[in-house]
Amino acid sequence: MRATYICDCCGAIIGALSLTEDELRQMGIDPRAEDQDEAVIKTAPAGDLFIYSLCEPCVDSMPVFEAE
Numbered sequence: 083m084r085a086t087y088i089c090d091c092c093g094a095i096i097g098a099l100s101l102t103e104d105e106l107r108q109m110g111i112d113p114r115a116e117d118q119d120e121a122v123i124k125t126a127p128a129g130d131l132f133i134y135s136l137c138e139p140c141v142d143s144m145p146v147f148e149a150e
């Protein structure tokens with residue numbers, strides 16, 4: 083199963099992985115679930131997964147949380 087990482091902020095494709103169902107389960111993703119618990123994961127009709135994350139430029143442009 084192909085999993086494509088997309089930036090939730092700008093929509094850029096961050097990367098794509100080919101994952102087995104076992105690997106997906108290890109990530110806490112059930113590839114057979116129609117409604118994913120995680121809102122960040124969308125299942126495309128073709129069976130591909132779209133995992134919403136953030137690309138580096140967007141992470142860099144975000145306010146930095148200072149740990150003091």
Ligand SMILES: [Zn+2]
Binds near residue numbers: 139141
């Ligand atoms: Zn981005």
